[in-house]
Amino acid sequence: MLKIGYPHLGDYHIPIRRLLQDLFPTAEIVSPPPFTQKTVELGGRHSPDFVCAPFKYNMGNYIEMLEAGANVLLQTGLGCRYGYYGEVQEQILRDLGYDFTFLCFSREKAHPQKIYETCKKLNPNLTFSIFSRAVLQAITRIYFMDQLDYFLREQIGFAKNTNCFTKTKKLFLKELTAENSMFGLYRIFHKYRARYHAIETQMPQNPLRVGIVGELYTLMEPYSNHFLEKRLAEGGIVVSRKMSASFLLFGKRDRRSLHSSRGYLQYTVGANGIDSVVGSRQYAKDGYDGLIHMKSFGCTPELNAQPALDQISRDYDIPILHLSFDTQTGEVGLETRIEAFMDMIEMKRKQQHENYNQSRRGYRLHLHKRRVH
Amino acid sequence: MASAYIWTQGDPIGAVKRLLNILRRQAPDAEIGSIGTTGSARKLIGAMLHADVVKNEITAHAVGTLSRHADVRTIIEIGGQDSKIILIEDGIVKDYAMNTLCAAGTGAFLSSQAKRLEIPIEAMGDMAMQSQSPAKIAARCTVFAESDMIHKAQAGYSKMDLVAGLCRAVAANYLNNVGKGKQIVSPIVFQGGVSKNKGVLAAFQEELGEKIHVDADSHLMGALGAAILSQKKTTHRKPFDFSMLQMEYVTRAHICSGCTNNCEIVQFYRGDTLLDSWGKRCEGSVG
Numbered sequence: 001m002l003k004i005g006y007p008h009l010g011d012y013h014i015p016i017r018r019l020l021q022d023l024f025p026t027a028e029i030v031s032p033p034p035f036t037q038k039t040v041e042l043g044g045r046h047s048p049d050f051v052c053a054p055f056k057y058n059m060g061n062y063i064e065m066l067e068a069g070a071n072v073l074l075q076t077g078l079g080c081r082y083g084y085y086g087e088v089q090e091q092i093l094r095d096l097g098y099d100f101t102f103l104c105f106s107r108e109k110a111h112p113q114k115i116y117e118t119c120k121k122l123n124p125n126l127t128f129s130i131f132s133r134a135v136l137q138a139i140t141r142i143y144f145m146d147q148l149d150y151f152l153r154e155q156i157g158f159a160k161n162t163n164c165f166t167k168t169k170k171l172f173l174k175e176l177t178a179e180n181s182m183f184g185l186y187r188i189f190h191k192y193r194a195r196y197h198a199i200e201t202q203m204p205q206n207p208l209r210v211g212i213v214g215e216l217y218t219l220m221e222p223y224s225n226h227f228l229e230k231r232l233a234e235g236g237i238v239v240s241r242k243m244s245a246s247f248l249l250f251g252k253r254d255r256r257s258l259h260s261s262r263g264y265l266q267y268t269v270g271a272n273g274i275d276s277v278v279g280s281r282q283y284a285k286d287g288y289d290g291l292i293h294m295k296s297f298g299c300t301p302e303l304n305a306q307p308a309l310d311q312i313s314r315d316y317d318i319p320i321l322h323l324s325f326d327t328q329t330g331e332v333g334l335e336t337r338i339e340a341f342m343d344m345i346e347m348k349r350k351q352q353h354e355n356y357n358q359s360r361r362g363y364r365l366h367l368h369k370r371r372v373h
Numbered sequence: 374m375a376s377a378y379i380w381t382q383g384d385p386i387g388a389v390k391r392l393l394n395i396l397r398r399q400a401p402d403a404e405i406g407s408i409g410t411t412g413s414a415r416k417l418i419g420a421m422l423h424a425d426v427v428k429n430e431i432t433a434h435a436v437g438t439l440s441r442h443a444d445v446r447t448i449i450e451i452g453g454q455d456s457k458i459i460l461i462e463d464g465i466v467k468d469y470a471m472n473t474l475c476a477a478g479t480g481a482f483l484s485s486q487a488k489r490l491e492i493p494i495e496a497m498g499d500m501a502m503q504s505q506s507p508a509k510i511a512a513r514c515t516v517f518a519e520s521d522m523i524h525k526a527q528a529g530y531s532k533m534d535l536v537a538g539l540c541r542a543v544a545a546n547y548l549n550n551v552g553k554g555k556q557i558v559s560p561i562v563f564q565g566g567v568s569k570n571k572g573v574l575a576a577f578q579e580e581l582g583e584k585i586h587v588d589a590d591s592h593l594m595g596a597l598g599a600a601i602l603s604q605k606k607t608t609h610r611k612p613f614d615f616s617m618l619q620m621e622y623v624t625r626a627h628i629c630s631g632c633t634n635n636c637e638i639v640q641f642y643r644g645d646t647l648l649d650s651w652g653k654r655c656e657g658s659v660g
Contacts, residue, residue, distance in 0.1 A: 036635040336431065337471060344468075348465055
């Protein structure tokens, strides 16, 4: 019997699980156990030392799922050197003595027809209409999730009762996964959007706003960035992050991005480096109070983007904090940097108010709704 | 002002107990108006002493230094474990950086090399100043620096030249790593334990070509900042009870199995009373 496993990525494991259920109704879907210290240690032990953190996190997930009985593993690959990770990961796992089938989309360059054929090999009853419908629904789910998550990140720090947001989100994800029709998904999205808006918040008129850019895995998997967004929200800060799974699917426009990052980048720097630059510039223009640039240690595209980001920081007088994550657990250093960053932007804001009485820049929210470039 | 600067020796609670006893001896009649803590163990010690303010060291250093040098633009701080650069404009922190993965440009590196050469760390600065031709020592990484130093020692360099080379390596490493891409504008203030080392100071002055101020209390600026911040925030507090230094403080860690997050919960006890706990990542877990 097929037992299919897939690695974690933030909350996206929920729609991915549903997608696999749709594609392989007879198979058992093995969800990866939630991240723990053990997962990361396990992954780190069986990975090359200087590979970036997503590799290690994936490895930890794979080993734990194989131990739980999975015999088919999923890897998307693509992007930067992440595209080659599937090959190395498969070899390492085989060397460890596991027996499994490895599905790696980057081998087929993620061509839908090829992916369909691969899936068909595992499930002969699959038809193209079932396949396309399931994929379309999964993408819709992810899109709706991201839309509401963006709102949540901005607002959660100011909720009178933080639990309200987390509870509503749980219900939303549950209903979204259970729903079978496209129209139903749409209805659920609207219902929960209204509910989110109805949650009572105490947002000051001009809250501090921080934009988050960087490498996508580290951004999307809160365990790998030590729940940075939560920490910021707890400090009463509007957290804005446009880069998410739906951004990866629809938002990437490299040529246009290159055009709008002119003066900072002349060529694409790989993966999402250019998006970090465009995003940062957008935040800077909108008068955000600070930027946080996150990457896994050794991420080359983001490293390439770093000088451009520093230049933006100087040109627009917006503080930027660069954070690199690996599998370390010591959080004191991170805490110090974030606390200092929050102190810094707060002091800067206070000074601005003394100088101009009111800042000349805007205080807009909902950046994701506007055209970026 | 009563002050003391001691090593934690891996035991911050014990060190604070010793520290408070030293301070009490220095100023027996002083009343404690407010308490501020800063540094890596700020939370732990904050809970232990019921501090008014628990502040990160970057803000604390900036506030402390600004109280002495109001016009400072760049703060170079090198302590035992970490080093930082703080850029200040119009009296507020504008940018900062800390060393990330490497300890090359810190006091820990200097003290371990001092042990290898069997010279007291306090004497390093004066020795370095006597050197006529400092040994060239790689600044990129402690491991390279150390092997470089051993090679130079075997090539017959005097200890003075080696020490001077080490001091230069620390300064160069700092500027290459922590200070990378930062505009260092004078007035510059150099502080932290390493600022007491004249050799490193001279190396910085030579590299930057600027005059660098070192305060007489340069090693205490973080503490001063925390004290100033706590003074601003203080409420009417109970008089500080020195008898609590005799109590036993313990930290216990366990993995919470309340939900799937499996948070590592650290609980801090005085005797049997729970003072504080850290590490929970969800709303529901038992602190």
